[in-house]
Amino acid sequence: MCELGRNIEIAPSILSADFAHLGREIEKVEAAGANLIHLDIMDGHFVPNMTIGPPVVASIRKTTSLPLDAHLMIEKPERFLDDFIRAGVNWLSVHVEVDAHLDRTLQHLKANGIKAGIAINPGTALSSIDQVLPFADYVLIMTVNPGFGGQKFIPYTLKKVRRLRESVVSNGYPTRIEVDGGIGPENLGDILTAGAEIIVAGSAVFSSQKGASEAVKEMKGIAERHSRSLDLI
């Protein structure tokens, strides 16, 4: 399948960064060429872990000009959309498993100039988002069970990425595909081939032996070589 111009972006997740020095950590990946900063928002209910809320996001906003990509792993996400919009996020995804009014959420985000995303767990069928797919700016396919950084990539999710890519291409939807969990230089090629465009990486960046900056550069290099090979087909 020849897809000219697929824009691959690398989104470091700060979940594995040093939370006491977030500004410094973000500066490093921004200088290395990261395209957006992925923020994992967890509530201890939908997922068995807790992270940050709107006040921390508002502080992060002041440290970078990169778009902020908020991934809400919280129950009843509609309660907090406006708080995160005010905190300065640019992209926001909610999980299909916990939003009973996805259509309304997507409309609300778009009306506020936010890129509207739907996140979907490994165990949730793609058919659950069929109806709203054309209205989503992006779909975040979880490639691990959400809640923690540093988990192992779940191989069957590759098939899901492939199927979603086929569906958006054949329907002519503008929807982009983001993938999140267990991704690093070793499996990035396969994931790009399956059709992902926005690549979240937490531990592969911030826990890398080579350092976060080198890790981002390596993943950008793989993405660029992949795009060039698509252009040649």
Ligand code: DX5
């Ligand atoms: C997991 C989060 C991910 C996490 C990915 O629930 O949604 O964004 O930071 O971390 P790695 O890349 O280490 O799997």
Ligand code: ZN
């Ligand atoms: Zn995430």
